Amino acid sequence: MATLADPALTFSRLPHPSPVPGATRALALQDPGFGKVFSDHMVSIEWDIDRGWHDATIGPRGPISMDPATAVLHYAQEIFEGLKAYRLADGGTALFRPHANAARFNASARRLAMPELPEETFVEAVRQIVAADRDWFPPIDGGSLYLRPFMFASEAFLGVRPAQQYRFLVIASPAGNYFKSGAPAVSIWVSEDYTRAAPGGTGAAKCGGNYAASLVPQAEAIARGHDQVVFLDAAERKWIEELGGMNLFFVFDDGSLLTPPLGGTILPGITRDSIIALAREEGLTVREERYAFEQWRADAASGRLIETFACGTAAVVTAVGTVAGKHGEFTIGSGGPGQLTQKLRNRLVSIQRGEAPDPQGWVMRLD
């Protein structure tokens, strides 16, 4: 779909009549958890077929009213992103690879027949909210400001076609440590009855619909006492794909890594891409190859496979300790976080927080 790129798009600042009082905010920031506490502001930009992107604002966060016929409520034309702003040791703030999120947002937009947002506008929107809500960083170890840019079809129309009106919003949510440090490795459940993404489907797009479809298998995992679900490919139900919201890596006893290849059914994680780069920089071999579930079980049993970890923006890097399915359970390594998992996690986190050199130029300093 054509985009009217408007290089002159500037953000109007709408005054906030009643920001959250400092004492209330300080209390909320002590233990924000994930996705429960929200900041004072939001970014909003409108798109319609005649004017393209227009009416960019940074203003008070608040409810949005919509017509009951609004297309997103019926046909789920919606995409989103997730990235974090970090507070650096010297008090400044920074984003991690925001242009990668902007590019992926546009890839998702193309798959969902939505207009693309110029990358610079996406990054500027994110900068605007971090600047407006800079008092909302949790003052705790591992804390960050989680940013959620998203876009939905806002046209009131029940016909089935791409909408002619969209809204792009960014909200911010202070986040604690997703999994408290020192947390044991997670236990995952293999979904044999449900799949996440089929060839030709929307698996590579970050759209709400993929998450809606993953809730039943995720609930099944929880009901069976596990933390997360792992999906197999839809065609053969044989190859490991990813978790509901995180990519997977496997570590072998020769020090090499393997991660399932992107091919339309796996979400191209920015953490995944960063881990591949960091591991290669360490001189490690990283293969992007298919890996069968049965091979995983056999390699864990023989000791050839020594670690498995999941990665994504929210939790960064999380060790997988046990894997269970209808046909039994197996343990990875000692069942706790492995050495390479912890090393790669620490490398990535220290770059994100500005505590280690950043040769790739991933960190974008804001102030």
Ligand SMILES: *Cc1c(COP(=O)(O)O)cnc(C)c1O
């Ligand atoms: C967002 C997401 C990821 C992780 O992507 P990051 O860019 O690393 O946060 C992995 N899988 C799915 C399904 C996702 O939606």
